[in-house]
Amino acid sequence: MPIRKKRVSPRQKMINLMYLVLMAMLALNVSSDVLNGFSLVEESLNRTTANATSTNQGIYASLESQMKANPAKVKQWYDKAQHVRRMSDSLYQLAEDLKVAIVKKSDGEEGDVNNIRNREDLEASTQVMLAPQRGRGRELYNAVNSYRDRIVNMVTDTAKRSIISSNLNTDVPRKATTLGKNWEEYMFENTPTAAAVTLLTKLQSDVRYAEGEVLHNLVSNVDVKDIRVNQLQAYVIPSSQTVVQGGRFSAQIIMAAVDTTSRPAIYVGGQRIKADNGLFETVCSRTGDFTLQGYMEMTGTNGETVRRDFSQKYTVVAPSATVSADIMNVLYAGYDNPVSVSVPGVPSSQISATISDGTLQPRGDGHFVARPATVGKDLQIQVMARNEGRQQVMGTYTFRVRKLPDPTAYLAITADDGNAARYKGGNISKQALMSVDGLHAAIDDGLLDIEFRVGGFETVFYDAMGNAVSYMSNGSAFSDQQRAQIRTLSRNKRFYITNIHATGPDGIERTLDGAMQVIIN
Numbered sequence: 001m002p003i004r005k006k007r008v009s010p011r012q013k014m015i016n017l018m019y020l021v022l023m024a025m026l027a028l029n030v031s032s033d034v035l036n037g038f039s040l041v042e043e044s045l046n047r048t049t050a051n052a053t054s055t056n057q058g059i060y061a062s063l064e065s066q067m068k069a070n071p072a073k074v075k076q077w078y079d080k081a082q083h084v085r086r087m088s089d090s091l092y093q094l095a096e097d098l099k100v101a102i103v104k105k106s107d108g109e110e111g112d113v114n115n116i117r118n119r120e121d122l123e124a125s126t127q128v129m130l131a132p133q134r135g136r137g138r139e140l141y142n143a144v145n146s147y148r149d150r151i152v153n154m155v156t157d158t159a160k161r162s163i164i165s166s167n168l169n170t171d172v173p174r175k176a177t178t179l180g181k182n183w184e185e186y187m188f189e190n191t192p193t194a195a196a197v198t199l200l201t202k203l204q205s206d207v208r209y210a211e212g213e214v215l216h217n218l219v220s221n222v223d224v225k226d227i228r229v230n231q232l233q234a235y236v237i238p239s240s241q242t243v244v245q246g247g248r249f250s251a252q253i254i255m256a257a258v259d260t261t262s263r264p265a266i267y268v269g270g271q272r273i274k275a276d277n278g279l280f281e282t283v284c285s286r287t288g289d290f291t292l293q294g295y296m297e298m299t300g301t302n303g304e305t306v307r308r309d310f311s312q313k314y315t316v317v318a319p320s321a322t323v324s325a326d327i328m329n330v331l332y333a334g335y336d337n338p339v340s341v342s343v344p345g346v347p348s349s350q351i352s353a354t355i356s357d358g359t360l361q362p363r364g365d366g367h368f369v370a371r372p373a374t375v376g377k378d379l380q381i382q383v384m385a386r387n388e389g390r391q392q393v394m395g396t397y398t399f400r401v402r403k404l405p406d407p408t409a410y411l412a413i414t415a416d417d418g419n420a421a422r423y424k425g426g427n428i429s430k431q432a433l434m435s436v437d438g439l440h441a442a443i444d445d446g447l448l449d450i451e452f453r454v455g456g457f458e459t460v461f462y463d464a465m466g467n468a469v470s471y472m473s474n475g476s477a478f479s480d481q482q483r484a485q486i487r488t489l490s491r492n493k494r495f496y497i498t499n500i501h502a503t504g505p506d507g508i509e510r511t512l513d514g515a516m517q518v519i520i521n
Contacts, residue, residue: 042194045201052208059215060085066222077218084154084218088211091147095200095207098136101128102200106193116193125196129188137184144170144203147210154214164213167206234296234308249284249314251292268294284316319394331399333358333375334506335450339368343385343394350386351394355379357401372401404504407441407452409497409516427521433486438477441502441512450505458499460515461485472499494519 060081067078103111106124111117118124129137148168152161170183181189188196237252253266253275266275273280280292295309331337339360341353348366357379358372372379382396408424413432415421422444423432441452454476461469471481478486489495498515 042198042201045198045205049201049205049208052205052212056208056212056215059212059219062219063222074222077222080154081215081218084151084211084214087147087150088207091143092204092207094140094143095204098128098140099197099200101136102193102196113197116197119192119194121193122190124193125188125191129184129196135184137188141170141183144168147207151210151214155217157213157217160213164206164210167209168203234310248281249292249316250279250281251312251314253280253294253296253310264296264298266294266296268292287316287318289313289315319392329399330402331370331372331379332404332506333372333401334508335371335404335504337370337372339370339381340366341368341381341383342366343383346385346387346394351383352385352391353381353383355381370399372399375401375403377401403508404450404506405443405445405448406510406512407443407450407502407504409439409441409454409457409500409502409512410444411436412440425516425518427519430486430489430520433518433520434483436478438475439473439497439500440476441500443504452502452504455501455503455509456499457497457501459485460496460498461489462495489520491520 063074063078063081067074099113100111102124103113103116105111105128106118106121107116127135129135129140148165148170151168152164155161155164172181172183172186187199191199234253266273266280268280284290290313292312292314293310295307297305297307299305331339341351342348343351348364351366352362353360353368355370355372357374357377358370360371360381361369363369370381378398378400380396380398383394384391385394386392410422410424411428411433413421413423413428413436422440439454439457441454443450443452456473456475459471459473459478459482461471463469469485471479471485473479473482485495495518496515497518500512501509502512503509
């Protein structure tokens with residue numbers, strides 16, 4: 001007799017389904033012991049990170065002080081340390097931001113990373129890190145890879161490079177459960193909030209460790225406080241190798257790595273000298289080339305006497321100065337003449353000068369502007385230099401004073417090549433002539449290029465009967481009558497510009513000799 005299956009009521013089916021769901025939930029639920037274990041690991045990592053951060057800050061502070069003490073030696077390594085700090089802080093802060101985002105997703109806006117309520121939440125890390133379009137897992141993945149690649153290149157020790165690379169590794173292990181997953185899915189998919197936060201805290205700890213290894217490597221290169229000496233050498237450091245007669249020759253005579261508690265004995269010319277901190281001075285009464293020779297002796301810690309010879313050449317010169325006119329060997333009255341003044345062996349800041357007739361204004365770095373007052377009267381420029389704390393006359397120089405030469409009249413036109421040109425007579429097109437603004441005058445002899453102001457001029461035209469017809473301008477521009485006459489000129493006709501009045505920067509008005517012949521082509 002066949003066995004008949006008992007019919008299951010709809011109520012029983014519902015009970016069975018709820019039981020299956022309950023079993024599934026129990027299977028997915030993470031043990032509280034495991035979550036507590038994550039909390040313990042989190043606390044331990046935070047202590048480790050805090051200790052590493054404190055150590056790193058100490059190194060930064062040490063580099064700061066060493067940078068102030070010896071910037072030339074430390075700057076290269078100090079700048080690299082600051083670069084490491086910026087890199088490390090950037091990745092550390094990114095991990096911190098992600099921890100806050102995951103906890104707030106799990107516990108709400110009031111969530112606290114240090115006091116997570118929903119530690120077993122499996123959705124928060126998944127949504128923050130893996131949500132389509134807005135998940136930040138790929139951002140973290142790229143940041144870790146970039147930081148690792150840059151930081152390991154700053155560590156010279158192979159073993160430490162390997163540790164840093166391993167700590168910051170983003171490869172996914174080859175397991176059956178990881179097939180098809182990328183790094184961010186492997187790390188954060190269905191990961192409890194407590195575990196996700198712990199993973200990010202571990203990343204922060206790894207960042208501070210890597211930062212510390214690089215900083216120790218940089219500090220080992222600085223070695224500012226190393227005072228070990230393996231070579232001793234005597235040196236003579238003169239304040240100047242050229243001395244003016246009557247002045248003093250000063251020089252520092254030192255031995256490298258001098259012990260301030262044991263001064264060396266200094267001998268010059270076979271005689272021991274009394275030198276305060278190695279300063280040697282002697283009055284230079286003769287001109288010529290001389291050599292300061294001698295030796296130094298110091299007793300070492302082993303009782304042995306160390307001797308080092310020294311030699312330094314120097315030159316004693318007679319008082320002298322150099323004054324040169326920047327334009328030519330005369331000065332022009334009423335005009336700002338550039339003049340250069342120098343004294344061998346004396347910086348320009350210690351040089352001064354005076355003029356006998358006119359004004360002499362300094363322009364810095366040994367340059368002056370001389371403006372003589374009287375034409376035909378010679379003037380003297382006296383040069384002085386500060387030597388040994390006092391003013392010393394270095395020389396007096398006489399210059400002839402002349403009036404500025406007469407300028408040459410010209411028309412400012414545009415040449416065929418498009419560049420500005422000065423027309424001083426000869427062939428010119430009527431179009432070019434009509435486009436000029438007026439008459440100019442200037443000294444243009446290859447040395448001077450000084451503009452004059454034209455006060456007026458005369459134009460002379462010839463009519464059909466050969467009679468001369470003249471017109472005067474009231475200034476530098478052509479008058480209306482002059483322009484009207486120019487318009488009537490045909491090809492190969494000519495006229496003359498004469499009786500030109502011009503005033504230079506010296507204020508003297510003069511009438512220029514000669515005439516400018518203008519031919520229409």
